Each structure stands twice: as C-alpha cells, then as structure tokens.
Amino acid sequence: MAEKIALVGIGKIAVDQHIPSIQAGSEWELAATVSRNASVDGVESYTELNALLAARPDIKTISLAIPPQPRFAYAEAALKAGRHVMLEKPPGATLSECHKLEALAKDAGVTLFATWHSRYANAVEATKTWLQDRTITSVEIVWKEDVRRWHPGQEWIWQAGGLGVFDPGINALSVLTEILPQQVHLSSAELEFPENRDTPIAANLVFDYPGGAPVNAVFDWRHEGRQTWDIDVVTNDGKLHLSNGGATLYINDNLVQEGPDREYAALYHRMAQLVANGKSDVDLSPMVHVADAFTLGRRIVVAPFHF
Ligand code: NAP
Numbered sequence: 179m180a181e182k183i184a185l186v187g188i189g190k191i192a193v194d195q196h197i198p199s200i201q202a203g204s205e206w207e208l209a210a211t212v213s214r215n216a217s218v219d220g221v222e223s224y225t226e227l228n229a230l231l232a233a234r235p236d237i238k239t240i241s242l243a244i245p246p247q248p249r250f251a252y253a254e255a256a257l258k259a260g261r262h263v264m265l266e267k268p269p270g271a272t273l274s275e276c277h278k279l280e281a282l283a284k285d286a287g288v289t290l291f292a293t294w295h296s297r298y299a300n301a302v303e304a305t306k307t308w309l310q311d312r313t314i315t316s317v318e319i320v321w322k323e324d325v326r327r328w329h330p331g332q333e334w335i336w337q338a339g340g341l342g343v344f345d346p347g348i349n350a351l352s353v354l355t356e357i358l359p360q361q362v363h364l365s366s367a368e369l370e371f372p373e374n375r376d377t378p379i380a381a382n383l384v385f386d387y388p389g390g391a392p393v394n395a396v397f398d399w400r401h402e403g404r405q406t407w408d409i410d411v412v413t414n415d416g417k418l419h420l421s422n423g424g425a426t427l428y429i430n431d432n433l434v435q436e437g438p439d440r441e442y443a444a445l446y447h448r449m450a451q452l453v454a455n456g457k458s459d460v461d462l463s464p465m466v467h468v469a470d471a472f473t474l475g476r477r478i479v480v481a482p483f484h485f
Contacts, residue, residue, distance in 0.1 A: 342377025
C-alpha cells in the first residue's frame with residue numbers, strides 16, 4: 179500500500195519533477211502540500227508546515243522542495259514531530275545545520291534522506307563501475323549554463339546561502355564524489371561574484387586526487403551557447419565522457435549508455451526503501467567541497483548581474 183507523503187514548496191522543481199514522480203509511482207500517495215502561494219488539484223493544501231504536522235499525524239513523511247535558506251527550520255520542525263524527511267539538494271545552507279538534522283533524525287528514530295538527484299542520472303552507475311578498477315590520469319568538469327534560462331527571476335540563488343553557480347555546480351560535485359574510486363579535496367579556487375550579488379556567477383576549482391591526477395571544474399552561469407554539463411575522465415585504459423548531467427556515457431567516443439530521465443522516480447523509490455528499512459542517507463561530501471570553495475576561494479568581483 180502507498181505511504182502518505184506531504185510535499186513542501188510548490189515551486190519549479192516540485193511542479194517539474196516531485197509531483198509527477200510521486201503521482202506516477204505506486205509507493206507514495208501525495209496526501210497534502212504546504213505552500214504559501216500554490217496548491218495541487220485534488221490534494222489537501224496547507225500554508226504552514228506546523229498546521230499540517232498537527233492536523234495530519236497519519237502523514238509520516240515530509241519532502242522539502244524549498245530553497246536551502248529556509249530548509250533547516252522546516253526540516254527541524256518535521257523531525258521533531260517524528261516525521262521522516264527528504265531534503266532537496268543542497269541539504270541545507272550550512273554543514274552544521276545538516277549535522278544537527280542528522281542528530282535530530284537519529285534521536286527521533288526517523289529517516290533523513292539528503293538527496294542528490296544527479297547521482298541517479300541514467301549513466302552515473304555505469305560510469306562508477308567502469309572507473310572502479312582503472313587508474314585516473316585526469317578529470318575535467320565543465321558545467322556551463324544560462325542562469326536566465328534555468329532560474330528566471332529566482333532571487334534566493336543570489337542571496338547568501340543560495341550558492342549561486344554552485345546550485346547547479348553541486349550537482350556535478352555530487353556525481354564526482356559518486357564516481358571516483360578515491361575522493362578528492364579542494365586545493366585552490368577562484369569565485370567570480372557579480373558586484374551586486376552575494377553569491378558567485380562562475381567558479382574555477384582545482385582538486386587534489388591521490389596519485390596526482392589533475393582534477394578541475396569550471397562552473398559558469400553566463401553561458402548562452404550549448405548548455406554543457408559534462409565530465410571527462412582520462413584513465414590508463416581509455417577515456418570516458420559523461421554528458422547531459424550524467425545521462426549519457428561515451429567510452430572511447432562510443433555511446434555506451436543513454437536513456438530516459440529517471441532521477442526523481444529513483445529518489446522517491448530510494449526514500450521508500452530507507453523508510454521501510456529504518457535507515458538514513460546523509461552524504462555531505464558534495465557540500466564539503468562547496469564550503470571549501472567559499473573558504474579557500476579567491477574572490478573576483480565582476481560585472482553586475484540583472485535578470
Ligand atoms: P523555487 O521555485 O524558487 O522555490 C520553490 C518553493 O520554495 C516555492 O514554491 C516557495 O513556496 C518556496 N519558498 C521560497 N522561498 C521560501 C522561503 N523563504 N520560505 C519558505 N518557502 C520558500 O525553487 P526551485 O527551483 O523549485 O528549487 C527548490 C530547491 O530544489 C532548491 O534547493 C534547488 O537547488 C532544488 N532543485 C531545483 C532544480 C530546478 O531545476 N529548479 C533542480 C533540482 C533541484 P511558496 O509557494 O510557499 O512561495
């Protein structure tokens with residue numbers, strides 16, 4: 179039987195992905211929503227999370243599809259009310275918030291799932307398997323997109339805690355931390371901040387990989403040409419090109435895997451498994467790299483950004 183779930187934040191990603199994925203599957207029933215401005219046809223709606231938590235003790239799972247800055251307060255309230263919680267990426271505005279949520283979930287004996295949707299892109303698992311026994315000689319990440327096209331009018335991404343270009347960039351880092359046989363750490367970074375914004379519009383990251391292979395990432399939100407979400411890995415035994423944000427895999431220029439988008443269907447399936455097994459899944463490694471970039475990165479001020 180489907181478990182009841184409530185979705186908080188009926189914005190872009192809720193409409194594009196969460197609602198269709200919940201409603202298409204058999205594991206979850208969208209029993210209620212919380213939004214200050216929106217609702218879903220045929221679904222009970224609340225404007226405040228606390229009202230929902232009080233009125234619907236039968237809804238045991240809360241999925242948060244809101245920006246990172248307000249996320250902690252919502253997650254804390256849900257966990258303290260004994261509900262399982264699913265977090266959109268990034269799991270919070272700070273690492274310490276996320277650690278606190280982990281501890282709350284543990285104390286309450288409920289599931290906390292910090293989702294990384296890009297890890298469920300079609301070709302990520304095959305990429306990880308192929309790289310497992312190979313020696314990496316270089317990794318190049320290029321994540322270049324047009325912010326006006328993908329985030330029209332979204333002010334929160336430009337405000338402190340909104341991550342700026344790391345909002346998509348952290349997706350690349352979630353894939354990187356999933357596919358590499360050994361973990362990297364940041365050794366230098368340059369972040370470009372529009373003079374009128376709190377968060378960066380572009381970033382160049384350099385990582386250390388055990389053995390010395392160069393691992394670099396370029397994120398740029400000013401890109402109007404072909405939208406690019408690519409990872410190239412050269413190994414001792416051929417080269418790999420993971421494109422379309424992890425959806426398409428080429429090995430030595432041959433197409434090996436591509437397929438339909440199944441990221442959010444997979445996330446909700448994973449959440450159902452975690453709840454059923456009484457487990458949590460909170461991997462903060464992509465966010466550690468972002469935090470490191472803000473700590474270590476050289477700040478460069480660039481032209482103002484206006485929508
Ligand atoms: P969005 O459309 O700008 O906002 C989502 C919802 O968050 C809105 O419906 C709004 O709810 C609520 N919200 C905004 N500010 C709030 C605040 N201060 N307090 C409480 N609720 C607030 O954002 P989005 O693009 O869906 O992104 C939401 C999250 O999903 C982000 O963490 C983002 O990184 C992640 N994500 C986005 C995409 C994408 O393509 N956009 C893809 C993957 C993941 P109300 O209706 O109550 O105003």
